[in-house]
Amino acid sequence: MTALTFTLKQRPAQRVDLSPLVCQKLAGLSPTDIAALELDSGKRKIRVDELFTIAGYDTQQIVIKNSYAKLDFIGKELTEGEIRIEGDVGSYLGLGMKSGTITVNGNAGLFAACEMKKGFVQINGNTGDFLGAALPGNKMGMKGGTVLVKGNAGERVGDHMRRGVILIEGNAGDYCGSRMTAGTIAVMGKTGRYTGFAMRRGTLLLWNKPELPATFNDCGSHTLAFLPMLFASFRSFDSKFADPAAVFNRVRRYGGDMAEMGRGEVLVRL
Amino acid sequence: MMIINGVTIDKTFAEAFPMKATRAIITAQNEKWAMISAQAMTGFATSVIACGCEAGIERVLDPSETPDGRPGVSVMIFAMGGKGLAKQLETRAGQCVLTSPTSALFAGIESDKPIPLGKNLRYFGDGFQISKVIGGKRYWRVPVMDGEFLTEATTGQVDAVGGGNFLVLAESQPQALAACEAAIEEMRKIPNVIMPFPGGVVRSGSKVGSKYKALGASTNDAFCPTLKGITKTDLSPEIESVMEIVIDGLTKEDIDKAMRVGIQAVCDLGAENGIKRISAGNYGGKLGPFHFHLQEIMA
Numbered sequence: 112m113t114a115l116t117f118t119l120k121q122r123p124a125q126r127v128d129l130s131p132l133v134c135q136k137l138a139g140l141s142p143t144d145i146a147a148l149e150l151d152s153g154k155r156k157i158r159v160d161e162l163f164t165i166a167g168y169d170t171q172q173i174v175i176k177n178s179y180a181k182l183d184f185i186g187k188e189l190t191e192g193e194i195r196i197e198g199d200v201g202s203y204l205g206l207g208m209k210s211g212t213i214t215v216n217g218n219a220g221l222f223a224a225c226e227m228k229k230g231f232v233q234i235n236g237n238t239g240d241f242l243g244a245a246l247p248g249n250k251m252g253m254k255g256g257t258v259l260v261k262g263n264a265g266e267r268v269g270d271h272m273r274r275g276v277i278l279i280e281g282n283a284g285d286y287c288g289s290r291m292t293a294g295t296i297a298v299m300g301k302t303g304r305y306t307g308f309a310m311r312r313g314t315l316l317l318w319n320k321p322e323l324p325a326t327f328n329d330c331g332s333h334t335l336a337f338l339p340m341l342f343a344s345f346r347s348f349d350s351k352f353a354d355p356a357a358v359f360n361r362v363r364r365y366g367g368d369m370a371e372m373g374r375g376e377v378l379v380r381l
Numbered sequence: 382m383m384i385i386n387g388v389t390i391d392k393t394f395a396e397a398f399p400m401k402a403t404r405a406i407i408t409a410q411n412e413k414w415a416m417i418s419a420q421a422m423t424g425f426a427t428s429v430i431a432c433g434c435e436a437g438i439e440r441v442l443d444p445s446e447t448p449d450g451r452p453g454v455s456v457m458i459f460a461m462g463g464k465g466l467a468k469q470l471e472t473r474a475g476q477c478v479l480t481s482p483t484s485a486l487f488a489g490i491e492s493d494k495p496i497p498l499g500k501n502l503r504y505f506g507d508g509f510q511i512s513k514v515i516g517g518k519r520y521w522r523v524p525v526m527d528g529e530f531l532t533e534a535t536t537g538q539v540d541a542v543g544g545g546n547f548l549v550l551a552e553s554q555p556q557a558l559a560a561c562e563a564a565i566e567e568m569r570k571i572p573n574v575i576m577p578f579p580g581g582v583v584r585s586g587s588k589v590g591s592k593y594k595a596l597g598a599s600t601n602d603a604f605c606p607t608l609k610g611i612t613k614t615d616l617s618p619e620i621e622s623v624m625e626i627v628i629d630g631l632t633k634e635d636i637d638k639a640m641r642v643g644i645q646a647v648c649d650l651g652a653e654n655g656i657k658r659i660s661a662g663n664y665g666g667k668l669g670p671f672h673f674h675l676q677e678i679m680a
Contacts, residue, residue, distance in 0.1 A: 192480075255514075274514065293512065295513065312511070314511070314513070331531075332673075333528060334528070335522075335528075335529060336449050336485055336529060336531045337449075337513055337515070337520060337522055337529075337531050339449060339450060339517050340448060340449055340516075340520070340531075341513065341515050343516075344515045344516040373510065374508070374511070376511070
């Protein structure tokens with residue numbers, strides 16, 4: 112079966128909520144049913160076929176073409192299957208995702224992979240603020256799964272993150288890993304100011320020495336046995352993180368945030 | 382009657398019991414220290430009668446076979462029940478692996494019944510322990526004085542078979558021991574089995590019951606060479622020494638294989654090296670559901 116493909120006809124002026132177009136909600140629907148689904152856009156409702164030309168049948172494999180930065184909530188609470196997006200996406204990509212795979216061949220907006228529970232999200236471009244974070248007011252961000260960003264990430268990566276792995280090949284903005292409860296964030300590029308701010312537990316694995324808050328304390332240089340195992344788990348990814356040359360086990364360890372419970376760590380490659 | 386290289390194979394069988402088993406992988410900076418830790422962990426674990434479990438080193442692992450890419454040793458522990466197994470695993474891991482310099486501890490077997498490996502040892506970290514889920518498996522990093530103790534949270538528990546055995550009857554003690562050493566060397570090459578007694582060999586085989594009410598088992602007088610004249614003996618006059626090899630394995634087939642190569646190694650030495658007979662220990666076939674018929678195994 113060919114992938115169910117939605118090709119955007121024209122760019123609507125208002126943002127569009129694409130949350131109905133996930134594999135589990137489309138499974139079993141006929142092409143006419145899918146065409147008749149309504150999407151929220153501003154105060155209007157737009158039929159799917161008004162916005163997209165639809166081709167293919169396989170609801171486990173969804174492709175969105177000509178996507179742009181106002182298509183929000185793509186892959187919301189995805190529980191199965193695969194969504195591939197050609198172009199940029201809006202905010203809330205993979206919000207609360209439970210399983211499956213999302214690949215974006217473009218940039219993502221705010222709150223990508225936010226409150227994600229399981230599965231794999233790959234963003235081949237840049238991503239906005241609050242990657243893998245909690246929604247405003249919520250106390251728990253990403254709870255599992257893996258996010259790979261090939262470009263740069265915005266501010267507040269992994270805010271309130273609880274479990275899972277975020278891999279960033281480029282740079283991360285300010286407050287990377289802020290208020291983290293646990294989990295792992297790895298950044299190959301540079302990080303902004305206040306890295307690890309109010310971090311409780313969890314690991315920030317950095318290739319470059321960050322600007323840390325004064326409430327992080329130096330714990331010295333160490334060889335950590337879990338690092339090669341962590342890198343080994345990235346080996347299947349199409350990423351610089353999979354490169355055997357990227358593997359290291361020698362790090363400088365900074366503990367903090369001592370203004371919080373202080374069980375977090377920032378590991379900087381030596 | 383079956384005779385191999387002058388060695389008579391008795392028409393009898395070894396009787397074995399269902400047990401619960403687990404496997405763990407110990408790694409360290411080098412093989413020497415992985416082995417030291419493994420030896421400590423599998424120490425005092427010859428028989429469930431008084432040790433609580435039977436444990437042994439299965440084999441040395443190449444760095445390419447271990448989760449963290451360091452030299453390692455795989456150990457197996459067998460117990461009569463799942464609870465006892467879990468308790469033995471935890472106390473042994475805590476006292477013998479956690480304490481051992483540079484060690485790390487990983488699951489060595491998968492099953493749908495996980496039992497705690499480092500899951501509770503983490504509390505040694507006094508709140509400084511760190512959990513990492515890597516590739517779907519949970520690991521604990523416990524800060525210790527030499528750095529960090531890395532351990533997988535759980536390992537698997539599987540149904541297994543314990544108590545496979547055979548007896549080597551020889552004309553002298555040195556000849557019996559030499560034959561058993563040859564057998565153990567071959568049997569250690571078989572995966573999924575351990576020979577839990579010292580060096581794999583037991584010289585004090587037992588029978589069920591005793592004249593003393595407090596004891597459930599006592600010396601197997603029918604195979605004691607010094608009692609040939611005064612008890613209902615199983616030994617012919619020329620036998621001067623008997624030694625036993627006990628095998629625990631994950632399946633009956635694993636024990637079959639180990640017994641076959643072990644008995645073959647003994648028979649290869651043959652009558653010219655003083656080996657006269659191979660026999661086996663059983664309880665009349667009423668107690669254990671697994672029967673290893675020597676002649677069938679060697680057929």
